[in-house]
Amino acid sequence: MSDAPRVVIVDEQALVRTGFRMILAADGEAAVGAVRRTRPDVVLMDIRMPGTDGLEATRRIVADEPAPPRIVVLTTYDLDRYVYAALDAGASGFLLKDVAPEHLTAAVRLVRSGDALLAPAITRRLVERFAVSGGRPGAPHRELAAFTPRELEVLEALARGLSNAELAARFRVSEATVKTHVARILSKLRLRDRAQAVIAAYETGLVTPGPDSRSPAGSD
Numbered sequence: 001m002s003d004a005p006r007v008v009i010v011d012e013q014a015l016v017r018t019g020f021r022m023i024l025a026a027d028g029e030a031a032v033g034a035v036r037r038t039r040p041d042v043v044l045m046d047i048r049m050p051g052t053d054g055l056e057a058t059r060r061i062v063a064d065e066p067a068p069p070r071i072v073v074l075t076t077y078d079l080d081r082y083v084y085a086a087l088d089a090g091a092s093g094f095l096l097k098d099v100a101p102e103h104l105t106a107a108v109r110l111v112r113s114g115d116a117l118l119a120p121a122i123t124r125r126l127v128e129r130f131a132v133s134g135g136r137p138g139a140p141h142r143e144l145a146a147f148t149p150r151e152l153e154v155l156e157a158l159a160r161g162l163s164n165a166e167l168a169a170r171f172r173v174s175e176a177t178v179k180t181h182v183a184r185i186l187s188k189l190r191l192r193d194r195a196q197a198v199i200a201a202y203e204t205g206l207v208t209p210g211p212d213s214r215s216p217a218g219s220d
Contacts, residue, residue, distance in 0.1 A: 006040040007108055008069070010054065028057030035061050035069060041112045043071045044095070044104075047086060055089050062090030070111040070193075087195045144204060146188060152206070154181040158194060159201035 008023045010031040023038050025031040029052040035043060043061065047054040054073060062068045073086040073094035086094065092111045095104065147155070150171070157167055167178045182194065191197055201207040 006038060006042075008034045008038065008040045008043045010034075010043065010045045010049070010057065028052030028054055028060075031057045032060050032064070036064070040069045042108050043069050044074050044108075045071050045086075045091065046074050055085055058086060058089040058091055072107065072111055084199075087199060090192070092193050092195050144189075144206065147185070151181055151185055151188075154178070155185050155197060155201055156207050158182065158185075159198045159207040161198075 006023070008025060008031060010025045010028065023034050023040065025034045027049045031043065031045065031054075032052070034040075045054045045058055052060075058071050058073075061071060068090070071091045073091045074097050075094055076097050093107075095107055099107070144152070154167060154171070157170055162170065164175050164178045164182070167181075168175045171178070182197075185191075185197055186193065189197065189200055191200060
């Protein structure tokens with residue numbers, strides 16, 4: 001795998017240009033076609049577009065590809081009412097359109113590596129919206145019963161928006177150990193990435209909206 005990710009950018013507005021290889025698409029229908037032709041690592045997906053919007057395009061891309069690219073939603077407003085729906089459709093996170101070029105590049109590389117773009121402040125906004133709307137009802141994951149106490153703690157902290165580095169500091173373990181915990185959590189829940197794990201944590205009631213003390217936990 002080369003150091004320069006292949007990225008499809010789907011937006012009706014001009015976006016910042018950065019140092020990775022890009023394919024540009026103007027709407028959702030073009031995005032689906034571009035992904036099929038180029039098989040990118042990451043898709044930066046606008047939501048509001050004429051014709052096929054970003055939500056439908058995200059669903060189609062995730063369903064169409066045996067190993068779909070990571071999809072990051074681009075939104076103008078941090079309280080965009082479509083963000084939760086986009087994550088539920090298969091996106092791995094989202095960015096605001098005023099993101100700095102260096103942050104955009106870092107974000108692309110982050111999701112390419114299998115992480116999710118769920119910064120604490122953004123996660124709190126999603127949680128607040130989830131609490132107000134009640135989310136969509138979902139069946140509890142029976143697999144939670146098979147979790148170790150530490151895995152439940154990691155999932156709860158992950159759902160609060162902590163990064164791998166923050167999780168490592170909280171539980172006083174290495175980031176490699178954190179990644180192992182996260183991988184096991186995703187495997188047991190049969191989920192694709194951390195974004196889905198956050199949704200599952202709230203939908204199953206493991207985590208409820210509220211302040212997070214972020215106090216350090218004991219060693220593993």
